[in-house]
Amino acid sequence: MEGRYTQRLADDFYQRSTVEVARALLGKILVHEGAAGVTAGRIVEVEAYLFHNDAACHAARGQTARNAPMFGPPGTAYVYLIYGIHYCFNVVTGAEGEGEAVLVRALEPLVGLEIMAERRGTAAINKVAAGPGNLCRAMAITKEHNGHNLHDPPLYLADDGYVVSELVTTTRVGISAAADLPLRFYIAHNPFISRK
DNA sequence: TGGCAGATTTTA
DNA sequence: AAAATCTGCCAA
Known part of the structure; x- marks a missing residue:
């Protein structure tokens, strides 16, 4: 354990293009050593948001107070509140000064299943961390992690040697702008993704 | 200074 | 289909 x-x-790991990092993040482990205990899960679904030619990216219109972490060094956490209710967790990518990030949309729960189930109010393992809002709820990721360096505890990314067998590329979920860009990636046939 | 849109989730 | 509920950002 x-x-x-x-x-x-x-x-x-982050010294490459945002799309490459996004694809490489599939299969990696997100770990949170929180007050209630350790929770961890394998990343099975992500989306890339690009600085250039991507109107859906928060940084598309330049730097603001909200998206500032996106312009920081790669490997930084960018967490924001959406619809006043849900947090979304992103891994900042791209060179410093370039506002890009990878949204982590779903995890396969691996450690702290009971903690996650309690936070979510459901024990359905394939739904506990499916969807960016649910994932943050299950992992207890909040605005306090915004700007955190993902190399350090309590919130960090790890590699356990898992190799992704088949990777699917599709368009991103829930956006109106640049909805046709193929920037969503997930592990094929994986039961933990938020949606097909 | 106010109004609105938003990388969602659940079912009032 | 629509509500829940917050806030950054720009003037609908």
Whole structure:
């Protein structure tokens, strides 16, 4: 149990294009050592948001107080509140000064299943961390993690050697602008994704 | 300074 | 289909 996900992603993991990082994040582990205990899950679904030619990206119109973390160094957390209710967790990518990020949309719960189920109010394992809002709820990720360096506890990314067998590329969910861009990626046939 | 849209989720 | 509920951002 302890030490299983200690192989944290190093800085050079993020030293490549946002799309490459997004695809590489599939299969990696998101770990949160929270007050209620450790929760962790495998990333099975992500979306890329690009600085250039992507009107759906929060940073598309330049830097503001809200999207500032997106312009920070890659490997930073960008967490924001959407619809006044749900948090969305992103991994900042792209060079410093370039507002890009990868939205993590779904996890396969691996550690702390009971904690996650209680936070979510459901024990349905394939729905506990499916969808960006639900994922943050299950993992207790909030605005306080905004700007956090994802190399360090309590919130970090790890690699357990898992290899993705088949990767699917589709258009992103829930956006009106740039809805035709193929920037959503998920593990094929995975039962934990938020939707087909 | 106010109004509105939004990378969602659940069912009032 | 529509509500729940917050806030950054720009003038609908």
